[in-house]
Amino acid sequence: MNKPLSLDPIFNDHMVIQRNKRFLVWGTGTDGDKVTVTCRGVSGFAVIHEGQWSVAFPAMGVGEACELIVETAESIIKLVDVVFGDVWLAGGQSNMEWSLSSSDQAEQAIAAADVPLLRFYAVPKLAYEQEGIQVTSMWKTCTPQTAGDISAVAYYYARALIDSEQVPIGIIGCNWGGTSASCWVAEEVLEADAELSIYTKEFTEQMEGFDWQEFEQVSRKYDEDVDHYNRKSEAGYKGEELGQYPWPPPLSPHSFMRPCGLYETMLRKVFAFAIKGVIYYQGEADVDRSDLYSKLLEVLILDWRRQWDDPELPFLFVQLPIFDHNNPMGEQWPLLREAQQQTANRVPFTAMAVILECGEPEDIHPLDKKPVGERLALLALDKVYGRAVKSSGPVYREIRIEDGHAVLHFDHAETGLLIREGNRLVGFEAAGESGEFLPVEAEIHGNTVRVRSDKVRIPRFVRYGWSNVTYANLMSAEGLPAAPFRTI
Numbered sequence: 001m002n003k004p005l006s007l008d009p010i011f012n013d014h015m016v017i018q019r020n021k022r023f024l025v026w027g028t029g030t031d032g033d034k035v036t037v038t039c040r041g042v043s044g045f046a047v048i049h050e051g052q053w054s055v056a057f058p059a060m061g062v063g064e065a066c067e068l069i070v071e072t073a074e075s076i077i078k079l080v081d082v083v084f085g086d087v088w089l090a091g092g093q094s095n096m097e098w099s100l101s102s103s104d105q106a107e108q109a110i111a112a113a114d115v116p117l118l119r120f121y122a123v124p125k126l127a128y129e130q131e132g133i134q135v136t137s138m139w140k141t142c143t144p145q146t147a148g149d150i151s152a153v154a155y156y157y158a159r160a161l162i163d164s165e166q167v168p169i170g171i172i173g174c175n176w177g178g179t180s181a182s183c184w185v186a187e188e189v190l191e192a193d194a195e196l197s198i199y200t201k202e203f204t205e206q207m208e209g210f211d212w213q214e215f216e217q218v219s220r221k222y223d224e225d226v227d228h229y230n231r232k233s234e235a236g237y238k239g240e241e242l243g244q245y246p247w248p249p250p251l252s253p254h255s256f257m258r259p260c261g262l263y264e265t266m267l268r269k270v271f272a273f274a275i276k277g278v279i280y281y282q283g284e285a286d287v288d289r290s291d292l293y294s295k296l297l298e299v300l301i302l303d304w305r306r307q308w309d310d311p312e313l314p315f316l317f318v319q320l321p322i323f324d325h326n327n328p329m330g331e332q333w334p335l336l337r338e339a340q341q342q343t344a345n346r347v348p349f350t351a352m353a354v355i356l357e358c359g360e361p362e363d364i365h366p367l368d369k370k371p372v373g374e375r376l377a378l379l380a381l382d383k384v385y386g387r388a389v390k391s392s393g394p395v396y397r398e399i400r401i402e403d404g405h406a407v408l409h410f411d412h413a414e415t416g417l418l419i420r421e422g423n424r425l426v427g428f429e430a431a432g433e434s435g436e437f438l439p440v441e442a443e444i445h446g447n448t449v450r451v452r453s454d455k456v457r458i459p460r461f462v463r464y465g466w467s468n469v470t471y472a473n474l475m476s477a478e479g480l481p482a483a484p485f486r487t488i
Contacts, residue, residue, distance in 0.1 A: 003051055005029040005075040009124075010273055011068070012079060015139040016119045016170025018274035019062050019084040026054035026272060029072065038069045039082070054272075060084050062167050081141075085117070085168025086161070087275045090154040091184065091267075092282035094177030094365060095318075095372075100155050101148030104367040109155075113147030118158045120150045120171040126265040127256035139170075151175070153281055153318075156373025157380075164381055172275070174266055176256055178248065180285045181293070184267055185300050187260040195292055196299065199259040207253055218250045239362075271307040277314030277384060278304065279376050283336050284320065284364060290335035294342040301347055315350045316379045317343075318372060319483065321359025328361060328469035337484055341395075351379040354393055354483045357420065361469045375480070390415075393480030399462060399487045406430060406451040406459040408487075413447040413476060420473040420481065425449070427472025427484075430459035435488075437463060449474065461488045 007027040017023055025037050029048045037044050037055040040063070044055035061084065068079040090096055100109055120142065124135035140146040147155065151173050158169040176183070182190060182199040190196045225246040232242050248257065256262060286293050297317075305313045319340045325332050337356075344352035353375035360366045375391075382391035394410035394417060401407070410417070419425055428442040430451050440453035440462075451462055465472035465484030474482040 002030045003028055005033070005035070005070065005072050005077060007070060007077060007079075008269075009134075009136045010121065010172075010270060012138050014081045014083075014119055014141050015079065015121070016083055016085050016087050016168050017060070018087045018170075018276060019167070020059050021274045022059050023057050023274045024054050024272050025057065025068070025070070026052070027070070028052060029075075033072045033074075036069075036071050038071075040066050083119070083168040085170060086165075087170040087172060087273070088154070088157070089172045089174055089270065089275050089278045090151050090157075091278055091280045092175045092318075093179045093285055094175075095284070095369075096151055096153055096279075096281040097173070097175045097177050098152050098365055098369060099148060100150050100152040100369075102367070103152035103369045106148070109152075110144050110147050113142055113144050113155070115142040115147075115159060115162065117162045117166075117168045118142035118155070118171070119168065120154070120158075120173065122149070122173040123266045123270060125176060125256075127261065128254035129265055152369035153373045153376070154279065156370045157279055157376045158373075160374050160377030161380060161385075164377075164387060165385060172270055172273070174270060175282075176262055176266075178285055179257060179262060179282070180259070181282055181296050181300050182259040182286075183257060183262045185260060185296070186263055186303055189299055189303050190259060193295070193299065196296060198292070203251075203259050206251055210253060212252075215250060215252050219252075222246060222250055267304075268307075275308065275313075277316065277380070279380075280315065280317040281372070282317075283340060284323075287320075287325065287332045287336045290332065290339050293336055293339040294346075297340070297343045298347050301343075301350065312349045314380070314384045315347075316353065316376050316383075317350065318353050318355060318376065321355045321357070321366060322361060322469045323359055323364055324361045325468045328467065330468045331466060333468045334466045334484060334486075338486070341483055341485070349383075351383050351391070352483075353379055354481050356465055356470070356472060356481050356484060378480075390476065390478040390480065393476045393478075394474060394482040396464070396483070396485035396487070401459070404452070404458055406462050407445075408449040408451065408462060410447065410449075410482070412480075415477040416447055417444045417449065417482075418475050418477055418479075419444070420475045420479075421471075422473060425474055427465045427470050427474065429463050429466060430456045431461045432456050432458055433460055435461065437461070437466075444474075461486070463487065 033048045035046045035053045046053040046055045065081045068082045070077040121139045122137050154171045301315045378391040381387040381389050392412040394413045397409045397411050425442040429437040430440040431437045442451050463486035
């Protein structure tokens with residue numbers, strides 16, 4: 001059966017190919033046809049087998065925009081304005097998905113978004129594969145006409161890299177709001193782990209006796225609730241009058257929230273495409289399983305590296321900021337932040353951007369994404385590009401008890417410590433042997449913090465920024481916030 005010659009949907013005009021790495025070009029066609037692919041005067045060949053073909057190319061450096069030509073004896077496809085640079089995958093959930101058009105100062109940002117070196121591609125959102133249905137996307141060059149669609153975090157990240165490196169930056173958006181990290185991990189990886197297999201086991205149990213007719217009724221009611229909420233929001237209702245956004249949506253065997261689903265329907269489609277690294281902003285959907293999150297994030301990172309055949313693939317991620325979670329003094333979010341810190345400490349070639357002060361207590365989607373993208377970019381410039389920049393605020397290292405005071409020592413504090421706002425440190429608590437934490441006075445002494453309290457005579461344990469909502473204000477001399485921590 002004859003099939004028309006085609007390229008995989010990720011290959012189209014204006015695309016960015018990863019520089020200095022060998023790369024593949026692939027697609028479909030008629031069995032037995034010989035495919036020739038030419039790029040920058042280099043040609044490769046393949047014979048189509050079982051409808052599939054791929055051609056490997058040697059690494060190429062940055063250069064002028066070029067054409068990529070694919071041809072058989074009967075057909076030819078010509079892509080134009082193809083550039084070589086660095087390609088970063090932007091993964092996660094809604095705060096990575098959040099578009100520039102919906103972010104803070106969107107109008108000004110979009111008007112200034114004439115950035116020809118920035119190109120972006122969104123992996124089509126597909127919850128479930130259906131035969132005969134293919135959703136496609138296109139690479140776009142960043143202009144004021146197109147920039148509104150790009151992830152705001154990825155936009156500010158890419159702009160900072162371009163300002164420093166002056167090379168094309170390609171962003172592949174592969175994210176979906178409301179998704180657990182378990183949605184982006186292979187099923188065999190989760191099921192191979194005694195603890196992490198709870199994600200697939202629980203979903204299987206939830207689907208027992210599933211009825212599509214019943215689901216359709218529940219789903220219609222859910223859609224009505226969402227419409228009602230949106231109408232109230234548009235009318236200006238806020239707080240208790242507005243109520244909570246209806247969440248989560250009802251589950252089905254085709255749900256985008258099912259474990260391992262988006263790994264198959266979205267992420268797997270880009271594994272063969274060479275990339276420089278990953279930026280990742282996720283965790284909100286996993287706060288109720290913070291005890292498993294550090295391991296879950298680690299296996300996600302290691303599996304992605306395995307799929308991209310790069311054990312040192314940079315993975316830069318965002319620690320969650322503050323959020324009320326209907327319990328401002330609770331510890332659901334501190335525990336998840338701690339799990340993220342543990343992953344950053346344990347897994348090589350990772351780094352974590354601390355954005356503790358960038359959140360909004362009552363909005364899980366803070367609108368100001370600029371500092372998030374720029375702090376990720378500092379990590380990349382430091383850890384990946386080898387630039388002489390400070391990329392981390394203070395990170396707790398150890399506690400020493402001296403003369404009845406707790407003295408806290410930090411990494412990344414060589415140039416000293418500062419107070420971000422106000423004239424005194426806030427966010428520190430201490431406990432004696434009883435383990436009851438109370439707010440305490442804290443003072444900066446050079447690159448250490450001394451903690452004392454009349455209520456805690458001999459402090460043994462200290463924690464900082466340890467609540468869902470905290471206004472903790474310790475930062476480095478470079479203006480980067482300290483990561484929250486506890487010493488027990």
